[in-house]
Structures are given as structure tokens and as C-alpha cells.
Amino acid sequence: MNPWWEGKDFESGIDRPEYLYRLPTLLKRKQVEVIIGSRRIGKTTLIKQFIKRLLQNGIPKEDIFYLALDHHALSNLSISEHLRNVRKIFMHEREKKLLLFFDEIQESPNWETELKNIYDLENLKIFCTGSTSSLIQGQDGRLTGRQIITPLYPLSFDEFLLFHGDKPSLSEDYKYEKLMEEYLEVGGYPEQVLHPSIEYMSNLLDDILARDLIRLYPIKKAFILKDLLRLIAASVGSRTSFNKLGKVLGLSVDTVKEYITYLESAFLVMSMEKWTTSLSEKVYAQKKIYFRDTGIKTLLTGTADEGSKAENAVFVELQRKKIPCGYFAESEREVDFITGTIKKPSPVEVKYLSSFDWGDRRFSGIKLFLRRFPDTRRLLLITKNADRELKVNKTNITVLPMWKFLLSSESYLRL
Numbered sequence: 001m002n003p004w005w006e007g008k009d010f011e012s013g014i015d016r017p018e019y020l021y022r023l024p025t026l027l028k029r030k031q032v033e034v035i036i037g038s039r040r041i042g043k044t045t046l047i048k049q050f051i052k053r054l055l056q057n058g059i060p061k062e063d064i065f066y067l068a069l070d071h072h073a074l075s076n077l078s079i080s081e082h083l084r085n086v087r088k089i090f091m092h093e094r095e096k097k098l099l100l101f102f103d104e105i106q107e108s109p110n111w112e113t114e115l116k117n118i119y120d121l122e123n124l125k126i127f128c129t130g131s132t133s134s135l136i137q138g139q140d141g142r143l144t145g146r147q148i149i150t151p152l153y154p155l156s157f158d159e160f161l162l163f164h165g166d167k168p169s170l171s172e173d174y175k176y177e178k179l180m181e182e183y184l185e186v187g188g189y190p191e192q193v194l195h196p197s198i199e200y201m202s203n204l205l206d207d208i209l210a211r212d213l214i215r216l217y218p219i220k221k222a223f224i225l226k227d228l229l230r231l232i233a234a235s236v237g238s239r240t241s242f243n244k245l246g247k248v249l250g251l252s253v254d255t256v257k258e259y260i261t262y263l264e265s266a267f268l269v270m271s272m273e274k275w276t277t278s279l280s281e282k283v284y285a286q287k288k289i290y291f292r293d294t295g296i297k298t299l300l301t302g303t304a305d306e307g308s309k310a311e312n313a314v315f316v317e318l319q320r321k322k323i324p325c326g327y328f329a330e331s332e333r334e335v336d337f338i339t340g341t342i343k344k345p346s347p348v349e350v351k352y353l354s355s356f357d358w359g360d361r362r363f364s365g366i367k368l369f370l371r372r373f374p375d376t377r378r379l380l381l382i383t384k385n386a387d388r389e390l391k392v393n394k395t396n397i398t399v400l401p402m403w404k405f406l407l408s409s410e411s412y413l414r415l
Contacts, residue, residue: 228249348380
């Protein structure tokens with residue numbers, strides 16, 4: 001598992017610069033770096049890229065130690081025993097600093113206590129990966145203050161283009177439109193982007209359900225999980241009624257909520273609350289549920305419904321950029337995402353249309369919002385390929401194609 005010890009090269013996939021650029025910052029801090037994300041999202045590949053970058057920067061090969069702890073021959077040994085073994089191989093001095101990479105840390109016995117002990121007593125920089133957020137929640141505070149968690153998302157649109165090869169020229173915007181359609185359908189699992197296959201996605205979903213849900217949680221009706229996912233997939237972008245889901249599936253409301261929490265812990269779905277200053281309304285209002293990857297939605301509901309996939313992709317981008325958001329709703333009228341504050345709101349509306357007409361009744365929700373919050377200064381309207389600027393009263397409205405937004409989301413979202 002450590003071919004660099006023998007001077008051998010190793011495969012590290014296509015670089016993900018969005019995460020690699022952070023490596024110098026990660027190395028400067030003491031805390032354990034915990035990289036979490038779905039199975040096959042690229043966690044192992046990313047830490048191999050970290051290791052290759054360290055070797056290129058002159059870190060001695062014998063100071064870097066990698067273990068895949070889900071390997072059957074390794075999972076029964078404690079982390080401290082593994083560490084002792086590698087020190088023995090190279091006859092390291094006890095105070096010598098080592099860089100440790102533990103893949104699928106949750107598979108190691110008593111990993112929380114083991115990590116705490118070696119963190120407190122040894123001179124180490126530790127990187128870990130895990131496939132369920134329950135590994136964070138189940139620590140009983142043992143690693144509080146000792147870890148920094150980084151979620152690994154599916155490929156962004158920029159990374160998707162990198163995996164495809166060179167980016168088209170901006171003058172060839174029609175190519176971006178075609179690639180955006182493919183991105184919404186295929187999603188951002190690296191292997192699926194390189195070699196699209198319905199069979200691959202189906203096996204991936206089965207693997208996640210079996211290993212990260214059914215194995216870990218007290219799920220009595222495991223066969224219903226896929227039906228629940230299909231219902232969620234069919235209503236992406238709509239407010240979710242737990243009561244309705246419960247009636248369709250023959251489950252109690254509490255059980256539906258519990259199962260959705262499990263799906264979130266396995267990095268399949270994410271939920272969004274209503275945008276409001278009322279805490280009780282935030283808690284009790286219906287939530288919207290999105291997928292972390294639009295390819296999973298394609299698997300469950302087919303290749304149609306680009307509009308809801310576009311909205312889903314924008315939500316994931318907001319989460320990737322750590323931008324808090326919620327939906328605005330008044331009776332039947334809505335705005336997809338509100339970022340910013342009550343005093344300075346910044347709405348983002350997704351209408352995957354080829355043309356733009358402010359008089360279209362489909363903009364009634366955003367018009368209602370602007371009446372309720374007349375001091376709104378900026379509004380983003382994300383379309384399929386319409387591109388223009390206009391001003392309505394005090395509000396500057398930027399209408400832009402989705403591909404252009406996803407390539408430069410930070411600049412468009414900057415308040």
C-alpha cells in the first residue's frame with residue numbers, strides 16, 4: 001500500500017485542484033484532517049494526490065504512511081499497533097514527525113480513542129477518510145477540538161470539464177451548453193464521468209445502501225429505502241411533506257424523518273429549510289430535499305426533468321461554497337434560494353429556460369419577494385442560455401446561463 005517506500009510510482013488519478021491547493025494550509029495546523037464523503041466520490045484518490053504532492057515537495061518517502069483500513073487483513077489491528085509497526089520498519093526515533101493517512105477510518109477498532117491517544121502523545125500529522133457522517137457523530141466528543149472536517153463533494157462543473165479534457169473557448173458557448181446538459185444527467189462521481197454507465201450507478205447506490213445504511217442503522221424495512229429515494233427524486237425542488245411520504249410508504253412520520261436522516265448521513269441527500277427569521281417556522285415548515293449528485297436522480301427518475309436537476313446543481317454549488325441559504329415561500333409562490341440576511345437578501349432563482357421574459361408568470365414568486373423586500377439590491381436568475389442585465393426598481397437583475405454561473409459562482413454570489 002506504500003509503493004513510494006520502494007521508489008515506485010503509483011496511480012493518483014486526475015488532480016482535483018480545488019482541494020489540492022489547500023494542502024499547505026492543512027499541513028501547518030495540528031488537527032486531524034477528516035475527509036468525509038460518499039463511497040467512490042474520490043477520497044482515496046485525493047489522499048493519494050496529497051501524498052504525491054508531498055513527495056514532489058521533498059518529504060522523505062519513509063515519513064509517509066498510508067493504510068486502507070477496510071482491508072480485511074488490517075481492520076483487526078489497532079491504529080497504534082500499525083504506527084508502532086511502521087516505526088519498527090524504518091527504526092524511526094519516537095519524536096520524528098510522520099504523516100499518516102488512514103482510509104475508511106471507521107473500519108478500525110476503537111478508532112476514536114486510538115486517534116485521540118496518538119494525537120495527544122505523538123508528533124504526527126493525521127489525515128483520515130470516512131464514508132458516513134455517523135463516524136463523526138459517534139465519537140462522544142473524543143476528538144472535539146482535535147479534528148477539522150472537510151466534505152468531499154462530487155465533481156463541480158469546472159472539475160467535470162477538467163475530466164473531459166480541455167475547456168472549450170468562451171466563444172464556443174454552445175459547447176458549454178451541451179456539456180452542461182451532460183453534467184446534469186451524468187452527475188459528478190469521477191468514474192461515472194469518465195465511463196458513464198447506468199449499471200455502475202445502480203451498483204454504487206446498492207453498495208451505499210447496504211454498507212452505509214442497512215449495516216449501521218436499525219432499519220426494519222430496508223426494502224423501502226429505494227422507494228423513498230424515488231419519491232424524493234420525483235419531487236426535487238418541491239416542499240417535502242413527511243406526512244404524504246409516510247402515507248405512500250406505509251410508514252410513520254417519525255420513521256420517514258429518521259430514514260431521511262440516514263440518507264443524509266450516507267451523503268445521498270441534503271435538506272434545506274425555509275428562509276425566515278422565525279425559529280419555530282424554520283423548524284416546523286416543510287423542507288426541500290436535494291441530491292448531492294444529479295446522477296443519482298437520473299438513475300431514479302430518468303434523463304428528463306432538466307429544470308429540477310439544474311436547481312439541484314445550484315443548491316449543491318451553494319453548499320460547496322459554504323453559502324447558507326433557504327427557500328422563500330408564501331402560499332403557492334416561491335423563490336428557490338435566498339442567501340444573505342434579512343436586511344440584505346440576495347435571491348437566486350433557477351429557471352432553466354432558453355429565453356427570458358420578465359413578464360412571464362413563472363417569475364411571480366420572485367416578483368412577490370421583491371415587493372416584500374423592496375431594498376433587495378441583487379438578484380441572480382439562472383437560465384439555460386439567456387444572458388442579460390436589467391434593473392427593476394432598486395434591484396439589479398443578472399440573467400445568465402447556468403454554465404457561466406457554475407464556472408464563476410463565487411464572483412456572482414459575492415455580496
